[in-house]
Amino acid sequence: MDKPLRIGIVGGGQLGKMLTQSAKQLGFFVAVVDPTPGSPAGQVADKQIVADYKDEAAIRELAALSDVLTFEIELANDEVLLAVMKNGTKVHPYPETLGIIRDKLKQKYFLKQNRIPTARFMAVETEKDILAASQKFGFPLLLKARTDAYDGRGNFVVKSRGDIKRGLTRLSGRTLYVEEYVSFSKELAVMVARSVSGKLAVYPVVETIHQDNICDTVIAPAPVAEKVQNRAEHLALRSVRVLKGAGVFGVEMFLTTDNAVLVNEIAPRVHNSGHYTIEGCVTSQFEQHIRAISDLPLGKTTLLPKAVVMKNLLGTRNGAGFPKGFDKALSVLGVSLHIYGKQESRLNRKMGHLTAVGDDYKSLLRKVRKARRSLLI
Ligand SMILES: Nc1ncnc2c1ncn2[C@@H]1O[C@H](COP(=O)(O)OP(=O)(O)O)[C@@H](O)[C@H]1O
Ligand SMILES: [Mg+2]
Numbered sequence: 001m002d003k004p005l006r007i008g009i010v011g012g013g014q015l016g017k018m019l020t021q022s023a024k025q026l027g028f029f030v031a032v033v034d035p036t037p038g039s040p041a042g043q044v045a046d047k048q049i050v051a052d053y054k055d056e057a058a059i060r061e062l063a064a065l066s067d068v069l070t071f072e073i074e075l076a077n078d079e080v081l082l083a084v085m086k087n088g089t090k091v092h093p094y095p096e097t098l099g100i101i102r103d104k105l106k107q108k109y110f111l112k113q114n115r116i117p118t119a120r121f122m123a124v125e126t127e128k129d130i131l132a133a134s135q136k137f138g139f140p141l142l143l144k145a146r147t148d149a150y151d152g153r154g155n156f157v158v159k160s161r162g163d164i165k166r167g168l169t170r171l172s173g174r175t176l177y178v179e180e181y182v183s184f185s186k187e188l189a190v191m192v193a194r195s196v197s198g199k200l201a202v203y204p205v206v207e208t209i210h211q212d213n214i215c216d217t218v219i220a221p222a223p224v225a226e227k228v229q230n231r232a233e234h235l236a237l238r239s240v241r242v243l244k245g246a247g248v249f250g251v252e253m254f255l256t257t258d259n260a261v262l263v264n265e266i267a268p269r270v271h272n273s274g275h276y277t278i279e280g281c282v283t284s285q286f287e288q289h290i291r292a293i294s295d296l297p298l299g300k301t302t303l304l305p306k307a308v309v310m311k312n313l314l315g316t317r318n319g320a321g322f323p324k325g326f327d328k329a330l331s332v333l334g335v336s337l338h339i340y341g342k343q344e345s346r347l348n349r350k351m352g353h354l355t356a357v358g359d360d361y362k363s364l365l366r367k368v369r370k371a372r373r374s375l376l377i
Contacts, residue, residue, distance in 0.1 A: 004028045005294050008066030010053050011073035012039030014340040015270050020045045022286040031065045033058050040340045056080045063089040070293050072269055074102040075148060092293035093245030093268045101268045105146045105177040114242045117262050120180040130164050130178060137180035143167040145174040152213020184254040188222050189273035190236035193288045196246040196295035202237060203301045205229045208273050214348055215272045218310040219361050220280055231261045239266055248289040250274060279336050279355045280308035305357040309364035311372055313352035315345035328374035335371045345377050
């Protein structure tokens with residue numbers, strides 16, 4: 001390669017922003033498509049096309065500006081991306097992979113086909129179907145929207161027969177499926193990168209702690225037995241091997257109360273559980289993704305400190321997107337503050353994150369919590 005590459009990203013949120021920052025660090029040109037003018041990624045990219053992620057004309061315009069297209073959001077349209085790819089633009093990961101993953105039921109069938117262990121699941125449409133599922137799996141049950149779900153917004157826990165109607169009302173207008181409720185002791189995640197030439201690189205296994213179905217805290221490495229770490233790593237690698245195209249993938253997993261590891265879901269993109277890699281690893285997940293899709297050598301994934309803790313800054317109110325208490329948070333030494341640059345905060349919206357590196361995750365947890373308490377967003 002003897003000239004800077006041009007990267008096109010569908011989606012201009014925080015993931016797009018951090019991808020853009022890594023691409024800019026390498027001296028690349030970046031254009032993004034996002035419906036919100038001045039999106040987080042738009043603030044740091046060379047160009048933002050203001051349009052919906054699924055807007056065909058906008059994606060074609062992005063393709064004309066780029067050597068390689070990628071996406072930071074499952075709302076991207078795999079059919080349009082496939083058409084663009086057939087026209088000669090490189091797209092990574094492959095649109096076919098996005099097509100499998102963006103429909104959670106399709107994804108589950110795909111994992112099952114490839115003998116990757118998951119929670120038991122069933123396609124459902126009506127109250128009667130859900131009742132039939134409950135006879136098989138028992139209560140509680142997870143009723144899930146098949147597409148366009150994130151941060152737990154497409155999930156409904158059906159605790160008893162009486163909940164079924166409420167669940168159907170809550171998720172009305174969406175195609176659904178159900179999952180057996182997994183009794184887990186921890187949630188784990190592993191980021192895996194695959195380059196265009198097929199080389200794989202795996203990041204440390206992390207623990208993800210969710211609040212209200214949303215990722216809140218990430219601990220790296222996961223405080224679990226080495227045997228469990230190996231099992232999770234192995235499963236993540238197996239999962240990514242069967243998916244096509246280059247890039248970084250996030251594999252979310254459950255560690256069940258009887259110590260089995262199951263795949264919850266896969267993200268065909270950089271992932272919240274990998275934000276810790278910015279301060280914590282030799283190569284961040286964002287730089288790794290840019291390297292992977294650009295057919296460049298992958299970087300080292302080694303953890304630099306003994307432990308890293310990342311805590312999301314989830315919105316607690318409707319208000320400004322920049323926090324109050326900024327100075328106080330910065331006074332907690334050893335904590336890095338990331339603010340995504342979104343205009344407005346909303347309840348549980350991802351507005352930024354905090355990272356601390358050190359020797360012992362328990363003291364790091366205290367540090368990021370202290371910094372979090374001083375911020376109002
Ligand atoms: N089958 C399940 N059993 C128990 N908890 C679940 C199950 N599926 C999801 N959850 C909980 O809900 C969270 C969000 O669900 P997930 O399917 O990953 O949706 P999202 O796309 O919103 O991340 C998970 O991280 C987990 O805490
Ligand atoms: Mg998830």
